[in-house]
Amino acid sequence: MDSTAVSPTPLLKANANKTAAESEGEHRERFSSRLAFYFSAVGSAVGFGNVWRFPSLVFEYGGGAFFIPYLMALFLVGIPLLVLEISLGQHFQLGDVGCFGKIHKRLRGVGLASIACGYMLVTYYSMLLAWTFNAFFASFRADNFWDQDEVSGTEAKEYFYQNIIGMNTLGDDLMPTRLVWMNVFYSLLTWVVIYCSVAYGLEATGKVTYVTMGFRLSLTLEGSGDGIKEYIGDSNWGIFSEHPEIWSRAVSQIFFSLGTTFGIMTAYGSHCKRNEPAFLNSCVVAISNSTFSFISGFAVFATLGHLAYLEGLDSVGDLEYSSFGLVFGSWPVALGTLPGGQHWIRLFFVMLFMLGIDSAFSFMEAFLTVLYDTKLFCNVDRKKASLVLTACAFLLSTLYATDAGLIFLDSVDYYINFVIIFVGFVKCVTAGWVYKIESQIERLGPKIVFAYIATTFGSVLLACAMWFGVGNAAAGFVGLFISYAMGISYVGYLMSKQMQEDPTITWSDMIFDLTMSNVMELREDLISSVGHIPVAWAFLIRHFIPPVLLILFFLGADATTIDEDGNEVKVFGNYGGYASPYQILGILTVVFAGFLVASSLIFPKMYNALQTVDETETNMSVDKKNIDEIEMAEKDQTITTCAGDRQFSSGGELI
Secondary structure, eight states, rough: GGGGGSSSOOOOEOOOOOOGGSSSTTTTTTEHHHHHHHHHHHHHHHHHHIHHHHHHHHHHHTGGGGGHHHHHIIIIHHHHHHHHHHHHHHHTTTTTHHHHHHGGGGGGGHHHHHHHHHHHHHHHHHHHHHHHHHHHHHHTTTTTTSSSSOOOOOHHHHIIIIIIIIIIGGOOTOOOOOOOOOOOHHHHHHHHHHHHHHHOOOOOOHHHHHHHHHHHHHTTTHHHHHHIIIIOBOOOOOHHHTTTTTHHHHHHHHHHHHHHHHHHHHHHHSSSOTOOOOHHHHHHHHHHEEEEEHHHHHHHHHHHHHHHHHOOOOOOSSSOOHHHHHHIHHHHHHHSTTHHHHHHHHHHHHHHHHHHHHHHHHHHHHHHHHHHHBBBTTSSOOHHHHHHHHHHHHHGGGGBBBBBBBHHHHHHHHHHHHHHHHHHHHHHHIIIIIIIIHHHHHHHHHHHHHHHHHHHHHHHHHHHHIIIIOOOHHHHHHHHHHHHHHHHHHHOOOOHHHHHHOOOOHHHHHHHHHHHHHHHHHHHHHEEEEOOOHHHHIIIIIIIIHHHHHHHHHHHHOOOOEEETSOEETTTTGGGGHHHHHHHHHHHHHHHHHHHHHHHHHHHGGGGOOOBBHHEEEEEEEHHHHHHHHHHHHHHHHHHHHHHHHTTTTTTOOO
C-alpha cells in the first residue's frame, strides 16, 4: 500500500521501520500505542446496544438468570471469535477479505460477507444517529415538546414516533408514503461526520465518562433501588424452558456488542504490530465492553425505578424499558424531572450521538481497510474512496428516512441477527476445518477427512431437523447420537484400513491429525506473530463454536409468535406482523451473505479484483518464472535440434 495515499489518524502512525517479520505490512499504518488500540477497539464495540439492548434483554429474559447464557456466550463464543479476528488481521496484516483469501482463494467470500454485513448494518445504524440529531435540535424549537410540565413515557415515545421519525402519515398497512426530508437532512449531516471521521481522522472518545456520569446521577434518584432490584435482584430460572431462544439472543448480543463478524476487529488487528499480545488485547476489549454494558444497566434501571416511583407504578415492567421506548421515552422523561431538566435531556441526546458515532465509522474503516489491501484500490486517494463509500451508504440509508423507516429498520435488524450468526459460523469453520486441509488430505486421504466432516456436521443437521422440523426433542438427541456413532464407526474403519497399509502410523497420531491438526497448525502460525493463544481456544474454534452457531441459527429460525388472529406462526418470515415487502427485504440480507460465500467457493475468479498487493506480485513473479522456463526450454530444444542436425549431416551417421 502506498502510504502517501492514506491519511493517518491521530491514533495511528506510519510504520517507518521495516523488519523481516513485517515486510508485508511495511507501509501499513500502526496504532501509536496499545492504549490507542484499546480506545479504538472499545470505542467501536461500545454503542447503542450496550445502553438500550443489553439492559432490556436482562430484564426480559429472567433478570440475573440471563447472565448465565450471556457469560457463557462471552467466554465460549465471543472472546474466541474476537481472538481469531484480531489475530488473523495482525498475522496477515490484512483486512477480512485478504485474511480469508490467504487461507484459500475460494474463501474471499467469507471476508466479503463479513464486510457486507457491517455495511448493511451501518446504513440503518446511521439513521439512529440522524434521529438523535433531529431530537436534539428539536429541543431548541419554540414548540419544544419538553417544555410541558408533565410528560409520560408513553407520550414521549409517541412524540418520537410521530414527530421525529414522521410515522404520523402511515396507513394501516404500514407501507411508506413519503420521505421525511428533515431526517434526510440529518442523515446527510451524520454521514458528513462519518466521512470526516474516516477521511480526516477525527476520533470520538471518552465514552466511559458518559455512562459513569449517568450511573452516579441515577443512583441519587428516589426509587432507583427498586429499579436496580428488578434489573438483577430477581431471577426467573424458568426462563430457559419458557424461552429457549434466550441462548441465541445472548450470542447475537455478544456479536453485536463486540463488533465481531463485521470485519472491524480484523481491520484494527491489521494495524497492530505483529508482536502485540492478541489474546490479552482481545480479553481487555471484550471484558471492558461487557463491563460497560453491565454498568449501563444500573444507570438505565435506576432511572426507570425513579420514573416508576413518580408515576406510582408497581414495576418498571409497566414502563417502556427497551429500545426506542427507553432512550426516546422513559429515560428523557426521567431526566426531565431534574432541575434544569431540558438541559439534561439535550445532554442525553449528545451522549447518545457520541456513543454511536465511532461505532458507525468503524464499519466504514473495515470496508476501507479491505479496499486498500487490494492492488486495484491501494493507490486511490483515501478522501475519494471515503467519499464514494459514504455517499453510497447515505443513499441506501434514505430507505430509513421514509415515514416507515422504523419498520424497515426493525425488520432488517431482526434478520441481520441471522447474517451475524452465519458469518461467525463460516469463519470458525474456515479457521478450524479448512485451514491447510490440502495437507491433511495428503496425509489421511480424502475419504477419511470428508467422512469425518460429514459425520460432525451431518449429525448436527439431522438433530436440528428433528428438533425444529419435527418438533421432537428426544428424537433429535437420539438421531444425533446414532448418526454420529455410525459416522465415527465408518471413519474408524477407514483409519484402520490405512493403518494396515502403513504400520508406522499410530491411532493417536491419526486421531490427533483428524480432529485437531488444522486448527493447531493455525494456532502455531498465529503464535509466531501474536504471542500466546491457549490450546482451549483451538478446541472451541473447531469443535464447540461451529455446531453451537449452527444450532442457534435454526433455533432462531424456529422461534414462534402469536399473530393477530391468535395463531402460532414462525417469526422468521412473519417478524412483527409486518407486510411481505419488509420480510423479503430482511430475508434478502441473509440470502446475499450466503450468495457471497457460495459464489466465492464455486467461482473464485469472480473476486480476483480483490487480490491483495502481495498476491498480485506473487502471481506476476510466478508468471515471469513460467515464461522464463518456457523460453529456456525452447532455447534448449533449439540447441538440441541444431546438434542433431550436425550429428546426422554426414551420411546420417552419428558423429
